[in-house]
Amino acid sequence: MSTQFAAKRLSKELSKISSSLPPGIELVSADNFEEWLLDIRVLDNNPLYQNQTYRLKFRFGSSYPIEPPEVVFVKLPDRPIPMHPHIYSNGIICLDLLGQQGWSPVQNVESVCMSLQSMLTGNSKNERPPGDEEFVRGNRLRPKDIEFYYHDNDV
Amino acid sequence: MPPPNTPEGGVTAPTSPPASPTPSQPTSPLTRSEIAELSLPKSSILELDYQSIEYIGPVDETLLCPICRTPFHSPITTPCGHTFCAGCINRALELQSVCPIDRQPINKTRDYCRLPLIVKDQLDRLKVKCPNKGCDHECLREHLEGHYGRRCEFTPVRCPESSCTKYIARRDAKAENGCLHQEFTCRFCEKVLTWEECDDHYDYSCNGATARCEECGKQVMRHRLGKHLSQDCPEAEARCKWHAAGCKVADKRRVVQEHEHSGCTFEVISRLIDQRAEDREMINDLTGRLARLEAASSRRRRPRERREPHNESSLINGSPLNLLSTEATGASNLTRNDDMSPSSGFADDDGAWASPEDYMLAQFERIEGQLEGIRKKMMEMDAHQSLGLLQTTARVNEQLAELGSKVGVLNMHTTWLMNMQRQSHTQQRTASTSTGPPSAGISHAGDTSTTRAVSSETGVRYQAGSRRSSSDGRGEHPPRL
Numbered sequence: 001m002s003t004q005f006a007a008k009r010l011s012k013e014l015s016k017i018s019s020s021l022p023p024g025i026e027l028v029s030a031d032n033f034e035e036w037l038l039d040i041r042v043l044d045n046n047p048l049y050q051n052q053t054y055r056l057k058f059r060f061g062s063s064y065p066i067e068p069p070e071v072v073f074v075k076l077p078d079r080p081i082p083m084h085p086h087i088y089s090n091g092i093i094c095l096d097l098l099g100q101q102g103w104s105p106v107q108n109v110e111s112v113c114m115s116l117q118s119m120l121t122g123n124s125k126n127e128r129p130p131g132d133e134e135f136v137r138g139n140r141l142r143p144k145d146i147e148f149y150y151h152d153n154d155v
Numbered sequence: 156m157p158p159p160n161t162p163e164g165g166v167t168a169p170t171s172p173p174a175s176p177t178p179s180q181p182t183s184p185l186t187r188s189e190i191a192e193l194s195l196p197k198s199s200i201l202e203l204d205y206q207s208i209e210y211i212g213p214v215d216e217t218l219l220c221p222i223c224r225t226p227f228h229s230p231i232t233t234p235c236g237h238t239f240c241a242g243c244i245n246r247a248l249e250l251q252s253v254c255p256i257d258r259q260p261i262n263k264t265r266d267y268c269r270l271p272l273i274v275k276d277q278l279d280r281l282k283v284k285c286p287n288k289g290c291d292h293e294c295l296r297e298h299l300e301g302h303y304g305r306r307c308e309f310t311p312v313r314c315p316e317s318s319c320t321k322y323i324a325r326r327d328a329k330a331e332n333g334c335l336h337q338e339f340t341c342r343f344c345e346k347v348l349t350w351e352e353c354d355d356h357y358d359y360s361c362n363g364a365t366a367r368c369e370e371c372g373k374q375v376m377r378h379r380l381g382k383h384l385s386q387d388c389p390e391a392e393a394r395c396k397w398h399a400a401g402c403k404v405a406d407k408r409r410v411v412q413e414h415e416h417s418g419c420t421f422e423v424i425s426r427l428i429d430q431r432a433e434d435r436e437m438i439n440d441l442t443g444r445l446a447r448l449e450a451a452s453s454r455r456r457r458p459r460e461r462r463e464p465h466n467e468s469s470l471i472n473g474s475p476l477n478l479l480s481t482e483a484t485g486a487s488n489l490t491r492n493d494d495m496s497p498s499s500g501f502a503d504d505d506g507a508w509a510s511p512e513d514y515m516l517a518q519f520e521r522i523e524g525q526l527e528g529i530r531k532k533m534m535e536m537d538a539h540q541s542l543g544l545l546q547t548t549a550r551v552n553e554q555l556a557e558l559g560s561k562v563g564v565l566n567m568h569t570t571w572l573m574n575m576q577r578q579s580h581t582q583q584r585t586a587s588t589s590t591g592p593p594s595a596g597i598s599h600a601g602d603t604s605t606t607r608a609v610s611s612e613t614g615v616r617y618q619a620g621s622r623r624s625s626s627d628g629r630g631e632h633p634p635r636l
Binding site: 005063067 | 204206207221222223224225243246247249250251255256258
């Protein structure tokens, strides 16, 4: 039943996304209701992200949209991982919106993409999160099982 | 102390969930009923799923639930003013007891309020399509439940086989069909499918071996071969479309089709036959209806008989004597019996009204008869009245005339008497010219007394006066009567 619920909601979103998306967001593939790929670009002249496109991977659980989707950046030859103090070099994003506490079922793929766009736009630090290397080496957990500390709200 | 934003690799210190200010209690009456509504299949039919309904025409964005993105189903408004489907918000609150939009704490027990009816009306008026596959019914959303639950032939209902837990379209759920979920292998493509899917499979998805039509050489699906030969193949033997009407043309289909297009003489006959069949059907239908109405009206008539047993008994005997005797029994029943008799004569003939229309017609006639009777009586009364009036006035007139004539006679008498007196006066005067004026005094007194005597009839006195003056010239001639 809940699987159906997720599929229905996703099919609604898909039909909306297919017809129109905000600038800088593009749907790459949505062949099923489990995993979608989208590309995002930063639209202003932030030198950190100029002329670059990033690939996002959404994975939806059966209880989406009650529970958040798993969203990570994917590294491809032409799709780097953006430099950001909340984005680990393996693509894992630390954003309260994507955690159990920060998520709300009224969010959707489009709004998540826009949040990430604005998160990059507002950033001026060309750095990775502290402990990045260690984390990337050691982490075997899925992003949703990781407990982040959302300490700083200034970026 | 880990640095900020560092993931706790081994989930050593899970942050405790924030204590919700108003702990959620999933045992509130409202929520419980709604949860039950959502999770339990109540009856033998598959619950109508509002999220898979297709809406006709655009739906106002404001009527969409922000969680499921479909128009609200049994909506609920939070104290912070946001509206969600009951099912959606309940599911969301299981995770976090806050409003999904503004994160205000929500207590399920206390804080829910129903949506204004105006919004419910808006939702009810949305046009929807029946979600059942194969059904193309369209209606307002408020009527969908009824269509889906009671009328739609495609609504999934519990399989008639008690051991099977699956659902099947209502029209196929017959005990004699048995369980249509048993699997079998397709004859043509070796695919395993259930009987339920069978038609669909053959029509659309079977990619089994095709067969070659021996007549026209075309490749057709094997299971379609029979249909192809009987309906499509241009080389197969066929008969004229109107063979039922008597056309004898039978040849290869394309020849026959040419014949049909060029105008078969039997087409007209066939149309007539069709028309006749239609008429017959209508006649049958009407006869059936008539019979039903007759039955119904005879049922309706029975209580009436019970109500007026005494009328009916007299009418069934049908003798006017009986009618008279009934009339004698009571003055109140008299008119009723009288008026019932013409219409109930008809009722006697066949025992029951043929239809409610006939019954009404009879009632109408009865009332008309009554009216006619009343009108006659009125006329009679009118005539009687005027006759009586005439009689009374005639007598009065006669009396008046008599009185008039009497007065006339009296008048004449008085005039004659007065003249007589005057004459006697003048005679006295002529006689007393020698005796002197004192006699004139006496005569004067006598004259006034005469005038006083007749003063009771004024008209007469004047007449007398005028007569007196006119008769002056005539001298002593006595007045004529």
